[in-house]
Amino acid sequence: MSDITTKVFRESLNKIVLVQLKGxxxxxxxxxxxxxxMNLVLEDTEDVSESENVKKLGTLIVxxxxxxxxxxxxxR
Amino acid sequence: MSDITTKVFRESLNKIVLVQLKGxxxxxxxxxxxxxxMNLVLEDTEDVSESENVKKLGTLIVxxxxxxxxxxxxxR
Amino acid sequence: MSDITTKVFRESLNKIVLVQLKGxxxxxxxxxxxxxxMNLVLEDTEDVSESENVKKLGTLIVxxxxxxxxxxxxxR
Amino acid sequence: MSDITTKVFRESLNKIVLVQLKGxxxxxxxxxxxxxxMNLVLEDTEDVSESENVKKLGTLIVxxxxxxxxxxxxxR
Amino acid sequence: MSDITTKVFRESLNKIVLVQLKGxxxxxxxxxxxxxxMNLVLEDTEDVSESENVKKLGTLIVxxxxxxxxxxxxxR
Amino acid sequence: MSDITTKVFRESLNKIVLVQLKGxxxxxxxxxxxxxxMNLVLEDTEDVSESENVKKLGTLIVxxxxxxxxxxxxxR
Amino acid sequence: MSDITTKVFRESLNKIVLVQLKGxxxxxxxxxxxxxxMNLVLEDTEDVSESENVKKLGTLIVxxxxxxxxxxxxxR
Numbered sequence: 001m002s003d004i005t006t007k008v009f010r011e012s013l014n015k016i017v018l019v020q021l022k023g024x025x026x027x028x029x030x031x032x033x034x035x036x037x038m039n040l041v042l043e044d045t046e047d048v049s050e051s052e053n054v055k056k057l058g059t060l061i062v063x064x065x066x067x068x069x070x071x072x073x074x075x076r
Numbered sequence: 077m078s079d080i081t082t083k084v085f086r087e088s089l090n091k092i093v094l095v096q097l098k099g100x101x102x103x104x105x106x107x108x109x110x111x112x113x114m115n116l117v118l119e120d121t122e123d124v125s126e127s128e129n130v131k132k133l134g135t136l137i138v139x140x141x142x143x144x145x146x147x148x149x150x151x152r
Numbered sequence: 153m154s155d156i157t158t159k160v161f162r163e164s165l166n167k168i169v170l171v172q173l174k175g176x177x178x179x180x181x182x183x184x185x186x187x188x189x190m191n192l193v194l195e196d197t198e199d200v201s202e203s204e205n206v207k208k209l210g211t212l213i214v215x216x217x218x219x220x221x222x223x224x225x226x227x228r
Numbered sequence: 229m230s231d232i233t234t235k236v237f238r239e240s241l242n243k244i245v246l247v248q249l250k251g252x253x254x255x256x257x258x259x260x261x262x263x264x265x266m267n268l269v270l271e272d273t274e275d276v277s278e279s280e281n282v283k284k285l286g287t288l289i290v291x292x293x294x295x296x297x298x299x300x301x302x303x304r
Numbered sequence: 305m306s307d308i309t310t311k312v313f314r315e316s317l318n319k320i321v322l323v324q325l326k327g328x329x330x331x332x333x334x335x336x337x338x339x340x341x342m343n344l345v346l347e348d349t350e351d352v353s354e355s356e357n358v359k360k361l362g363t364l365i366v367x368x369x370x371x372x373x374x375x376x377x378x379x380r
Numbered sequence: 381m382s383d384i385t386t387k388v389f390r391e392s393l394n395k396i397v398l399v400q401l402k403g404x405x406x407x408x409x410x411x412x413x414x415x416x417x418m419n420l421v422l423e424d425t426e427d428v429s430e431s432e433n434v435k436k437l438g439t440l441i442v443x444x445x446x447x448x449x450x451x452x453x454x455x456r
Numbered sequence: 457m458s459d460i461t462t463k464v465f466r467e468s469l470n471k472i473v474l475v476q477l478k479g480x481x482x483x484x485x486x487x488x489x490x491x492x493x494m495n496l497v498l499e500d501t502e503d504v505s506e507s508e509n510v511k512k513l514g515t516l517i518v519x520x521x522x523x524x525x526x527x528x529x530x531x532r
Contacts (some may be wrong), residue, residue: 002111008137021220022142032103035154038139061160061222063190066174071139078263084289098294113290146251146289173372187306213312213374215342216324230415236441250446266443296401298441325524339458364524365464367494370478382491388517391504402522448477450517 001036008072009034015073018048021066025049029060038064077112084148091149094124097142101125114140130147130150153188160224161186167225170200171226172216175203181212229264236300237262243301246276249294253277257288266292312376314336319377322352325370329353330349333364342368381416389414395453397422401446402404405429409440449452457492464528465490471529474504477522481505483517493522 001009004061009031019040026049029042045057077085085107094104095116103126105118121133154160170180170207171192178201181194197209229237237259246256247268256279257270273285305313313335322332323344330353333346349361382391389411398408399420406429409422425437457465457503465487474484475496485498501513 001111001115003096004109005117005137008109008117010182027129027221033156033160035157037153039153039157041160057221057223058226059224061157061224063216063219063221064139065141065217066220067139067140069103069133069139071133072135072137074134077265080261081263081267081269081289084261117275118286140291141293143291144294145255145285147243147285148287148289150286179373185308185312187309189305191305191309192311193312209373209375210378211376213309213376215368215371215373218372224320229417229419232413233415233419233421233441236413236421272406291434293445295443296446297407297437297443299437300439300441331525336462337460339461341457343457343461345461345464361525361527362530363528365461365528367520367523367525369521370524381493381495384489385491385495385497385517388489388497444519445521447519448514448522449483449519451513452515452517454514 001038006036007025012072017042018071019062019067020069020071021062022068027057027060027062029057032059035064038067040064040067077113077118081110093118093149094147095138095143097138098144101134101138103138105133108135111140111151114143116143135137138151153190159186164224166213169194169225170171170223171219172221173214174220176206179209179212181209184211186187187216190219192219229266234264240300245270245301246299247290247295248297248299249290250296255285255288255290257285260287263292266295268292268295305342310340314371317378321346321377323366323371324373324375325366326372331361331364331366332338333361336363339368342371344371381418386416392452397453398428398451399442399447400449400451401442402448407437407440407442409437412439415444418447420444420447457494462492470530473498473529474527475518475523476525477518478524483516483518485511485513485529488515491520494523496520496523 010030017031022025027045028048029045032041032043040062042060045060047055047062080101084090091137093107096102102123104124108119110116116138118136121136123131164183165223172178179197180200181197184193184209186192192214194212197212199207240259245259248254255273256276257273260269260271261269268290270288273288275283313340316335321335324330332352333349336345336347340342342351344366346364349364392411397411400406407425408428409425412421412423414420420442423442424439427435468487473487476482483501483503485501488497488499492521496518498516501516503511
């Protein structure tokens with residue numbers, strides 16, 4: 001992960017991000033930490049894959065190579 | 077990503093690009109930044125997979141290894 | 153795995169973690185050890201993929217590249 | 229990409245190549261540039277996956293790891 | 305494979321391990337050797353994917369990148 | 381690709397080889413060059429996936445990571 | 457491939473091995489050479505995927521990353 005991508009992640013720290021995983025799953029939580037492989041630690045995570053059936057997941061480590069898209073918070 | 081590919085990305089900065097992902101999904105947005113792994117930051121992104129059902133996605137980080145094709149703007 | 157991700161794993165040692173694998177399988181066990189590839193050794197592991205049919209698996213080595221998500225214990 | 233493969237690509241520059249992608253998709257365009265990862269920039273690209281339904285794609289960056297086969301021009 | 309994972313493998317040498325492979329296949333045999341890529345040599349191996357139809361496989365080399373889970377012997 | 385594998389490829393140069401690709405496709409052509417990633421350049425290539433429907437493909441670059449099996453000529 | 461795995465391969469040279477590939481295909485032949493990526497050269501190879509329909513394949517190069525399991529000869 002280069003400096004410029006790192007910067008966007010750093011600005012998203014302690015803010016809510018939406019993460020879309022391979023296979024279609026989506027989780028949303030507060031970005032607590034990340035590393036250069038895009039491994040993430042999310043707090044207060046919810047599985048929002050099905051909007052009518054949101055599931056609480058608590059703290060979660062996401063392995064970076066499963067990530068397709070990540071939406072940082074609107075106003076970083 | 078080599079110098080020559082980097083050059084095409086650099087010329088596309090702040091312009092609208094169309095990104096086709098593995099699995100058939102397509103997103104379109106303003107290329108805000110990129111790195112050597114082809115990780116992208118897109119602004120004002122839309123999911124244009126279904127032309128009759130475009131969805132607003134806002135700012136988006138695209139993990140490079142999910143990208144199949146990228147269309148730079150017509151007149152760079 | 154960077155320092156910050158390592159820290160979360162270290163705080164989870166000897167505690168119960170839930171591991172979600174590629175393909176949808178879920179195992180839960182006491183994190184006995186881990187390495188920089190996210191290979192894990194779990195003790196007293198249960199396969200909790202089907203909540204109505206939990207299977208005892210005992211000690212288990214999980215190869216890191218199969219991991220999608222990992223839930224550390226609630227109060228590390 | 230070794231010297232010998234690079235030579236075939238270099239001889240194909242500014243000529244029409246046919247690229248077959250993982251999943252069966254085929255695109256054809258003028259090879260404008262390439263790098264050592266086989267990332268390509270194609271100009272005046274057409275999606276020729278369905279011969280009865282050719283679609284204009286314009287300029288296109290192809291991420292190298294999606295490529296299966298590439299047909300260089302007949303007389304390089 | 306780090307020191308700590310290596311230690312669990314070393315303690316399992318000459319003992320029966322159960323190996324679960326990508327795609328759901330399971331083989332069980334005596335761990336005769338292993339290397340840092342998790343490539344294994346198993347002796348007296350049985351394919352135990354179907355419990356009612358166990359097949360003798362004899363000595364087997366398992367390529368490490370196909371492994372999902374490995375159960376070391378209960379009392380190492 | 382090690383020395384010993386390279387030797388078999390070198391002995392096959394300018395001879396007809398059969399290449400079996402991931403997904404079941406088979407192409408046959410004269411091996412014109414290869415590199416250490418097993419990227420191949422084939423001349424006078426035919427798609428022989430369906431024996432009753434052989435298709436002429438001409439010169440072809442095969443990206444090495446799509447190759448499963450390669451049959452060198454009978455008498456190298 | 458480490459020393460210990462290499463040793464098993466070396467002891468299998470010029471003997472019949474059974475190779476199980478990703479996707480379920482099985483080939484059997486005399487191990488003529490191998491390299492550190494587990495690329496193999498097999499002689500007098502047969503496709504034994506279907507026991508009632510064995511096909512002669514002659515000499516074959518197997519790209520190592522397609523291998524799941526390999527059975528060395530019973531008495532090395």
